[in-house]
Amino acid sequence: MREKPEDLYLNLLKNTLSFNLWPEPPVPVESQNYLRAPWKRTIISFLARILKLKNLGLVQYVSPTEEERAEGKVWPGYADTMIGLKRLDNLLQCCRDVVEKKIQGDFIETGVWRGGSCILMRAVLAAYRDTGRKVFVADSFAGLPPPDEDNYEADAGDVHHQMDFLAVSEEQVRRNFERYGLLDEQVVFLKGWFKDTLPTAPIDDLAILRLDGDMYESTMTALDALYDKLSPGGYCIVDDYGLRGCKQAIDDFRKTHSIPDQLISVDWTGVYWQKNS
């Protein structure tokens, strides 16, 4: 066995957080409700509530391919992150690079869902015995905001706020950190809408800025509040370049701020750049 213990640990954790070691479980039918007509939604929600009283549920069996799981194209039942192995590998690579090169700054993810990507970031610090950095965990812990069409035209008609599946409580995310033995004072929760929490967050420098808020507003608000704090050599990682609103925000921000650093593709939606300028 030639692999170093930290490589073995981080790889195992990546596979565990993404539930990649086990088959994808069936999906509760009500989690797809946002795709249905309102009358169907009402019937299914009602049925689901009744069944739950008897510890029963309606589920749909899914059998995603390995490639679909690796590219995070599945909304997972049990995984603690939905971003898939390719984007987790990219996150690992960026975190390890800044730690090894001693690039100054904390790590943040804006949009954490069940917390899996942030747990992996904290694990990198543990594996490298880095006690000086913090991992900021920023989320409403109540899902996405309704589109603010007056200020962010690109979000017009966005339905993410209707997806109950995307709302995970802070308590649940804390429990998830705890399950991996990684909840401590190096993990800082920023609870609330990004527009309220990020501009005043107690952050001086960042080495990793991971944006995963899906919408134009969520992406732009995070960039406006935090990009200046990203150290040279640090990484800006974007989860949702495959979504129209997020892509528009990234393109607008990079253009307005004349960012020349090369945008590198990770998979069908993940991109990142290293801040060199």
Ligand SMILES: C[S@@+](CC[C@H](N)C(=O)[O-])C[C@H]1O[C@@H](n2cnc3c(N)ncnc32)[C@H](O)[C@@H]1O
């Ligand atoms: C797609 S999920 C994030 C997935 C996660 N990074 C992972 O590893 O699985 C998007 C998250 O962003 C949060 N979010 C989006 N926009 C937000 C905003 N403007 N303010 C606060 N939270 C927001 C949602 O609550 C949700 O948890």
